Amino acid sequence: MIKSGSTFYFYGIMANKKSVKPKSNRKLHIIFRGIKKTVLWFLTISILWVLAYRFINPPITLLMLQRDFEHKSDNKDWKVKKDWRSFEELSSNLKEAAIAGEDINFLNHWGFDFEAMGKAYEKNQNGKKIRGGSTISQQTAKNVFLWPGRSYIRKGFEAYFTVLIELFWSKERILEVYLNVIEMGDGIYGAEAASQTFYEKSAASINNREAALLVAVFPNPIRWSPTRPTPYIYAKQRIIMRNMVRLGKLDF
Secondary structure, three states, rough: HHHHHHHHHHHHHHHHHHHHHOHHHHHHHHHHHHHHHHHHHHHHHHHHHHHHHHHOOOOOOHHHHHHHHHHHHHOOOOOOEEEOOOHHHHHHHHHHHHHHHOOOOOOOOOOOOOHHHHHHHHHOOOOOOOOOOOOOOHHHHHHHOOOOOHHHHHHHHHHHHHHHHHHHOOOOHHHHHHHHHHHOOOOOOOOOOHHHHHOOOOOOOOOHHHHHHHHOOOOOOOOOOOOOOHHHHHHHHHHHHHHHHHOOOOOO
8 A cells, every 4th residue: 555655656746747847948938929929019010110101201211310410420410301292293204214223123023123133143243343133112111111231130121121012002102202212412312302402493394314314323322413423424324214215104
């Protein structure tokens, strides 16, 4: 009887030991639960953010704030010139020039131009200086939702937000936002502010040459200017204008 009771007691202890989870497992469970909640919150907030900007014009970007801090550090005044224009108010020449110069397959891809990425990679491998294979959608995602800079983490977020805007925005909305937030000079953001500054006219009335010249300086608007074009910028302008002819009338 004693032996039987001892055996029962021994198995009872073993059963209790098995039912108690090790502390390491509890910690992992808490960590994974925290990660899961964080991911769910991020997905919810980011999707709502993108959906809101489908109807609400972005008031400011992180690049604008960074430029402001740079001005302050140089003892300069805050400088942000921007004047939002709807898609219909923007010149068709400007829309065509932006697509011809920045993303000729814009209307046909879903945010990523893998052919352009492949060409960019090959030329980079050969040591040729090029801008890269980013689409208008990627540039819009970067400018509106992310911080300036280069890193694999930021590129990952850029890809994520690119997918979201392609899902929830129309191509017209993507191009409208792009042409209204992109940096076009020192403290100058968007097509309307740039047109008024450089051409003293509205973005609704610029011609194809002016639009192509404006787009030609997009890669580095702090270094280049449409009012002081270099031979390189003039060459880019001619390429953009040829691409505009190839594109023909855009189907918006």
